[in-house]
Structure formats: structure tokens, C-alpha cells
Amino acid sequence: MTTSTRSRQNTRARLLDAAAEVFAEVGLEGATVEAVCERAGFTRGAFYSNFDSKDELFLTLAGTVGEVRVNTVRARVAEMAAEGALAEGCDPTELVREIMDSGEDDRLGVMLMSEIRIRALRDQAFGDAYLAQEREMVRSIAQIITDIADAGLLRLRVPAEAAARMLMIVWEGTTVRGAMAAQDAVQLRHAGGEELGRLVQLLIEE
Numbered sequence: 001m002t003t004s005t006r007s008r009q010n011t012r013a014r015l016l017d018a019a020a021e022v023f024a025e026v027g028l029e030g031a032t033v034e035a036v037c038e039r040a041g042f043t044r045g046a047f048y049s050n051f052d053s054k055d056e057l058f059l060t061l062a063g064t065v066g067e068v069r070v071n072t073v074r075a076r077v078a079e080m081a082a083e084g085a086l087a088e089g090c091d092p093t094e095l096v097r098e099i100m101d102s103g104e105d106d107r108l109g110v111m112l113m114s115e116i117r118i119r120a121l122r123d124q125a126f127g128d129a130y131l132a133q134e135r136e137m138v139r140s141i142a143q144i145i146t147d148i149a150d151a152g153l154l155r156l157r158v159p160a161e162a163a164a165r166m167l168m169i170v171w172e173g174t175t176v177r178g179a180m181a182a183q184d185a186v187q188l189r190h191a192g193g194e195e196l197g198r199l200v201q202l203l204i205e206e
């Protein structure tokens with residue numbers, strides 16, 4: 001990796017971190033390019049050399065939140081497999097609860113995704129970009145489900161991508177309502193895991 005590439009990656013990372021901080025304070029509409037640049041310590045030129053617009057910045061931030069979530073789940077599944085927790089005869093619903101309890105979802109992430117969905121509802125182009133990003137997320141979740149199924153631990157009643165989409169929808173709905181109820185990060189993950197555990201019972205064959 002060249003020095004210029006590392007510098008560009010560092011700039012993007014600092015802009016994304018600044019965007020998350022500004023968003024937490026003033027929301028999506030209030031998080032202007034100027035405010036993000038000031039927080040990150042960069043000029044508008046540095047911003048526009050990395051992102052075409054504020055929309056692209058926040059879509060990238062949303063994708064980062066989703067990627068962290070999926071990678072955390074994937075890593076936890078790998079750990080459990082190494083520990084023998086995914087052996088034949090294990091309880092899939094308990095596994096789901098344990099996996100989701102180890103995640104990194106928090107109230108800020110829930111708020112960010114909720115505001116981005118509202119933006120997607122109001123703007124067709126933004127909505128199309130959001131849905132494309134969501135499809136990638138579903139495919140990633142489906143691959144995790146497929147890997148577990150291929151290990152012989154469960155048989156699905158529906159295709160893996162359909163299961164992944166249902167799991168994602170239930171998780172999002174549960175965490176949004178939990179955030180409304182002022183649940184903290186641990187409570188959000190626990191409540192989401194409980195609901196996903198119930199859904200898994202319906203999605204797998206006995």
C-alpha cells in the first residue's frame with residue numbers, strides 16, 4: 001500500500017468518524033458538509049476528493065455500521081465453531097441469542113439508520129442506492145446462514161436469502177422500538193436476540 005493510499009484511507013476514516021459525531025449531535029439534516037469538515041479538521045476540498053456529496057458520505061457511514069455488525073456476527077460464529085458450540089444437537093435459538101448479544105449495535109447506530117431510511121423514502125436516487133447497499137447486506141447474512149446450514153446444524157424452511165431478509169427486518173424493527181423505549185446498547189442487543197431466536201424457531205425444520 002502506498003503512502004498516498006494510506007493517507008486517503010485515513011482522511012476518509014476521519015471524515016466518517018466526524019460525520020458520526022456530528023450526526024449524534026444534530027441529526028442527518030443538521031450534519032452539513034461544513035460541520036463535518038470542521039470536526040475532522042479538513043477543508044471542503046479534502047471532503048470532495050473523497051465523497052461526491054453528503055448523501056454518499058452517510059451512505060458510506062451506514063454501510064460501515066452494517067459491515068461492522070456482519071463482521072462481528074461472522075467472527076462470533078467462527079469462535080463458537082472453534083469452541084465446539086455449533087456441534088450437532090445444539091439449540092439454534094440459543095445460538096442466535098448468544099451471537100446477537102455479542103454485537104456492537106447501539107442507539108446511535110439505530111438512529112442513523114432510521115434517519116437514512118427516511119431520507120431514502122424522500123429521494124428516489126438515494127433510495128435506490130440504499131436498497132443496493134441493503135441487498136449486499138442480505139447476501140452477507142445469507143452466506144453466514146448457509147455456512148451454518150452446510151455444517152449440518154439446521155435445515156431451513158425457506159431459501160437463505162429470504163431467511164436473511166426476515167431476520168434483518170425483525171432485528172431492525174425490534175431495535176428501533178427498543179431505542180424509542182430508551183434501552184441502552186446491551187438491552188437493544190438482548191431484545192433483538194430474543195426476537196430473532198423466536199423467528200429462527202419458525203424458519204428451521206424440526
